[in-house]
Amino acid sequence: MSDSxxxxxxxxxxxxxxxxxxxxKLQVTALDGVSLDVEPGEFxxxxxxxGSGKTTLLNLVGALDQPSSGSIELxxxxxxxxxxxxxxxxxxxxxxxxxxxxxxxxxxSAYENAEMVLWVxxxxxxxxxxxxxxxxxxxxLEGLEDRRPNxxxxxxxxxxxxxxxxxxxxxxxxxxxxxxxxxxxxxxxxLDLMERLNRERGVTFVFSTHDPLVMERARRxxxxxxxxxxxxxxxx
Amino acid sequence: xxxxxxxAWRNLWRTPRRSVVTIGAMTVAVLAMLxxxxxxxxxxxxxxxxxxxxxxxxxxxxxxxxxxRPSLYTTIDDSDAMIASLEGAGFVATARLLAGGLVxxxxxxxxxxxxxxxxxxxxxxxxxxxxxxxxxWLAASDPHGAVLGRGLARALAVDVGDELxxxxxxxxGSMANELFQVRGILEAVTAETDLAxxxxxxxxxxxxxxxxxxxxxxLMRRPANLGLDAASALAQxxxxxxxxxxxxxxxxxxxxxxxxxxxxxILMFVVMYVAIAILILNAMLMSVFERIRELGVMKAVGLxxxxxxxxxxxxxxxxxxxxxxxxxxxxxxxxxxxxxxGIDVSGFGDITAGGMSIGTRMFGAVAxxxxxxxxxxxxxxxxxxVLYPGLKAARLRPVEAMRHQ
Amino acid sequence: xxxxxxxxxxxxxxxMSVAMSxxxxxxxxxEDAEMQRLLGLFDDLLRGASSQGTMTMTVKTKRFERTxxxxxxxxGTDKSLVRILEPxxxxxxxxxxxxxxxxxxxxxxxxTIKVPGSMMGASWMxxxxxxxxxxxxxxxxEDFACSFDPATREPSVKELRxxxxxxxxxxxxxxxxxxxxxxxxxxxxxxxxxxxxxxxxRTMKYENVRTMGGKRIPTVLTAIxxxxxxxxxxxxxxxxxxxxDISDRLFSLQSLKQ
Numbered sequence: 001m002s003d004s005x006x007x008x009x010x011x012x013x014x015x016x017x018x019x020x021x022x023x024x025k026l027q028v029t030a031l032d033g034v035s036l037d038v039e040p041g042e043f044x045x046x047x048x049x050x051g052s053g054k055t056t057l058l059n060l061v062g063a064l065d066q067p068s069s070g071s072i073e074l075x076x077x078x079x080x081x082x083x084x085x086x087x088x089x090x091x092x093x094x095x096x097x098x099x100x101x102x103x104x105x106x107x108x109s110a111y112e113n114a115e116m117v118l119w120v121x122x123x124x125x126x127x128x129x130x131x132x133x134x135x136x137x138x139x140x141l142e143g144l145e146d147r148r149p150n151x152x153x154x155x156x157x158x159x160x161x162x163x164x165x166x167x168x169x170x171x172x173x174x175x176x177x178x179x180x181x182x183x184x185x186x187x188x189x190x191l192d193l194m195e196r197l198n199r200e201r202g203v204t205f206v207f208s209t210h211d212p213l214v215m216e217r218a219r220r221x222x223x224x225x226x227x228x229x230x231x232x233x234x235x236x
Numbered sequence: 237x238x239x240x241x242x243x244a245w246r247n248l249w250r251t252p253r254r255s256v257v258t259i260g261a262m263t264v265a266v267l268a269m270l271x272x273x274x275x276x277x278x279x280x281x282x283x284x285x286x287x288x289x290x291x292x293x294x295x296x297x298x299x300x301x302x303x304x305r306p307s308l309y310t311t312i313d314d315s316d317a318m319i320a321s322l323e324g325a326g327f328v329a330t331a332r333l334l335a336g337g338l339v340x341x342x343x344x345x346x347x348x349x350x351x352x353x354x355x356x357x358x359x360x361x362x363x364x365x366x367x368x369x370x371x372x373w374l375a376a377s378d379p380h381g382a383v384l385g386r387g388l389a390r391a392l393a394v395d396v397g398d399e400l401x402x403x404x405x406x407x408x409g410s411m412a413n414e415l416f417q418v419r420g421i422l423e424a425v426t427a428e429t430d431l432a433x434x435x436x437x438x439x440x441x442x443x444x445x446x447x448x449x450x451x452x453x454x455l456m457r458r459p460a461n462l463g464l465d466a467a468s469a470l471a472q473x474x475x476x477x478x479x480x481x482x483x484x485x486x487x488x489x490x491x492x493x494x495x496x497x498x499x500x501x502i503l504m505f506v507v508m509y510v511a512i513a514i515l516i517l518n519a520m521l522m523s524v525f526e527r528i529r530e531l532g533v534m535k536a537v538g539l540x541x542x543x544x545x546x547x548x549x550x551x552x553x554x555x556x557x558x559x560x561x562x563x564x565x566x567x568x569x570x571x572x573x574x575x576x577x578g579i580d581v582s583g584f585g586d587i588t589a590g591g592m593s594i595g596t597r598m599f600g601a602v603a604x605x606x607x608x609x610x611x612x613x614x615x616x617x618x619x620x621x622v623l624y625p626g627l628k629a630a631r632l633r634p635v636e637a638m639r640h641q
Numbered sequence: 642x643x644x645x646x647x648x649x650x651x652x653x654x655x656x657m658s659v660a661m662s663x664x665x666x667x668x669x670x671x672e673d674a675e676m677q678r679l680l681g682l683f684d685d686l687l688r689g690a691s692s693q694g695t696m697t698m699t700v701k702t703k704r705f706e707r708t709x710x711x712x713x714x715x716x717g718t719d720k721s722l723v724r725i726l727e728p729x730x731x732x733x734x735x736x737x738x739x740x741x742x743x744x745x746x747x748x749x750x751x752x753t754i755k756v757p758g759s760m761m762g763a764s765w766m767x768x769x770x771x772x773x774x775x776x777x778x779x780x781x782x783e784d785f786a787c788s789f790d791p792a793t794r795e796p797s798v799k800e801l802r803x804x805x806x807x808x809x810x811x812x813x814x815x816x817x818x819x820x821x822x823x824x825x826x827x828x829x830x831x832x833x834x835x836x837x838x839x840x841x842x843r844t845m846k847y848e849n850v851r852t853m854g855g856k857r858i859p860t861v862l863t864a865i866x867x868x869x870x871x872x873x874x875x876x877x878x879x880x881x882x883x884x885x886d887i888s889d890r891l892f893s894l895q896s897l898k899q
Binding site (some may be wrong): 059062064065085091092093096097099101103104105106107112116119120121143164165229 | 250
């Protein structure tokens with residue numbers, strides 16, 4: 001339970017957030033009184049064993065789910081007070097998502113997948129094009145724009161997902177186990193990419209992982225155990 | 237928005253077999269309905285034409301009370317003046333004499349409706365002469381010639397040239413009886429005429445039934461520029477004191493039959509398409525179900541429920557459009573054949589439908605509603621069929637969808 | 642035994658218009674003997690071995706009035722033949738009845754036509770009688786339940802009134818038939834036919850009792866349809882012989898023509 005001193009600057013603020021799932025007759029506490037502040041430009045790893053609440057936390061921050069208790073603020077807006085439509089727009093405009101799997105639309109090319117959020121936003125096609133082509137080059141997919149996901153490797157697919165996630169210039173990119181389905185070499189490269197984007201573009205990353213190799217690269221590590229923050233440490 | 241089409245179109249070809257089967261079934265359904273609508277329309281038009289052009293005319297005048305209680309004595313006595321004034325108002329009209337009676341040939345006999353026709357004016361009003369299947373139409377030179385319905389001819393076992401005796405009660409109370417020769421046999425006429433109609437010249441009718449003057453019925457066709465009701469009003473104002481009835485009033489059953497036949501098409505569409513709608517529902521449900529996680533991610537990154545709904549709807553509609561285009565392409569020549577050549581139904585024996593005996597061929601007819609009806613109904617039902625899977629997809633909650641196995 | 646007069650063929654028509662029941666059925670055992678005797682007389686007035694005669698039939702309707710003179714033959718209850726003598730236009734027109742079948746011979750077209758079932762309800766020769774009336778057989782003593790009108794049993798009343806209701810299993814068009822019998826002669830003077838709603842449909846008058854063919858019988862019979870102002874069909878017998886020898890061949894299609 002950390003009390004952040006830099007409240008004013010936080011882009012994400014969790015205040016005693018709890019989440020209880022009903023699984024049949026069983027009540028499962030996924031998160032229990034989590035408070036957390038994330039500031040712009042952070043490169044934060046959520047770690048902890050399977051079932052510790054990492055994904056739940058990301059879902060709550062990403063406005064995909066509602067907390068059972070406590071409150072979540074994104075750029076000072078309390079998510080609880082927003083309508084479903086507003087939440088949907090918030091996700092579209094302010095948050096980038098990278099998931100573990102099924103990230104991409106199989107019927108769309110790499111380019112089209114990366115472009116999707118901008119398309120949904122209604123961005124002018126020409127601007128869209130320039131931006132997406134630039135992004136794909138930046139994530140190292142130049143020349144592969146027209147490939148469908150099944151013609152790309154797992155790492156390449158995640159690069160597309162990262163390109164899509166940052167296309168709309170979100171305040172934060174939430175990545176749920178982005179390296180879980182790739183080999184460690186690829187994982188390192190993805191981390192390199194994310195780190196570079198964090199450094200060069202100032203993209204805030206919050207990602208979950210249980211891979212020590214990935215954890216090492218984070219500048220802040222929040223360790224969850226049984227739905228509670230057990231450790232919140234800044235790397236040197 | 238055009239992106240939705242792209243995605244929908246590509247989605248279709250993720251499961252080509254399913255899409256092809258769905259489109260195929262849709263095509264068959266639409267094609268069948270296009271042809272069916274055309275046949276029904278053709279049939280209905282034939283019915284109407286048969287009824288109006290051949291037998292009933294647009295309008296009829298009877299003496300007051302005749303229709304309630306037909307009687308040889310209930311006549312219109314000023315028919316010449318009446319017809320003259322009707323013709324002055326733009327109608328063509330002809331007078332008819334009617335009597336119930338008996339026709340006999342050899343050992344057989346049958347009840348009959350004997351009609352005396354004014355041969356000079358009849359053809360301008362009624363196309364019944366064209367319905368002579370065997371033999372010839374009545375001629376003034378052959379006063380003892382009679383033309384009768386095919387059903388009646390069959391019941392009496394007579395053919396052209398055979399002898400026929402017409403019996404009835406004459407106006408003087410005596411037994412009307414006259415010998416005729418079968419001159420012609422009618423086909424494709426109303427069931428009444430088919431089974432009981434004996435047509436003779438009015439002069440011999442008068443002689444047989446001792447009817448010196450008066451007619452029982454005046455038949456007319458309306459001026460081309462007037463609707464049925466307007467024509468009826470005009471005729472009624474032209475001739476005071478007699479009842480003018482439209483064919484729809486005279487043949488309420490047929491009139492209803494025609495209206496019902498038209499509206500039955502829609503019912504038929506619905507029945508046919510419900511099967512298709514279920515197919516669509518199933519196909520789209522499968523497709524949504526298979527893609528729940530993918531759709532969850534889409535919704536997570538900000539696709540609105542509406543966009544997801546439109547995506548699913550578009551997938552179904554695209555199939556419907558493809559099916560419709562194919563059905564129209566395949567249907568056009570078939571429809572042309574139906575309209576121009578008709579189909580041979582003689583193999584089905586003697587068909588009587590709605591009181592009309594059908595000829596040996598059925599023809600289709602094409603009208604805007606025979607094309608648009610099947611297609612619009614089809615799209616409405618496809619839309620209804622896909623609504624459930626579409627809404628299901630649109631309402632997916634991303635978290636649950638992504639957790640879906 | 643009562644003899645059957647030829648005009649009784651037509652009388653039978655009238656009578657039998659009472660009913661179309663082909664079969665007489667068991668009567669009520671409680672009918673009293675007097676009733677049975679009178680009904681039997683009435684019924685048998687129409688039956689006999691054979692007859693031959695001439696008569697005139699006058700038909701008056703709103704539309705026309707016509708008079709036909711005809712010759713009649715009958716044998717048993719099943720066979721009868723009527724041939725028109727006048728007017729000239731219809732001379733030779735003949736009707737043959739054998740059992741429940743009727744044929745008409747039409748001299749103008751020289752053809753014999755069997756009257757089909759559908760025409761049995763139609764008028765016979767323009768009269769108020771139908772073909773069905775011609776073939777109908779009925780026995781009041783067996784097919785109807787009859788009762789005396791008590792008031793008419795008073796000795797001071799000259800005519801006896803009998804009301805008859807058809808038995809349930811007898812197919813007749815009438816709901817009730819009433820008859821008036823002259824007590825002295827025990828001959829009918831009038832009968833009234835009612836429908837199922839007890840509305841008078843037809844009245845028959847039996848008049849001009851004379852001795853004919855050795856038998857006293859009413860020789861003028863008038864059928865008056867109810868509600869048709871001034872309409873009637875009257876049959877006047879002019880000559881009548883009973884129990885004469887008539888060949889069966891007379892009642893054949895061949896003899897119908899000549």
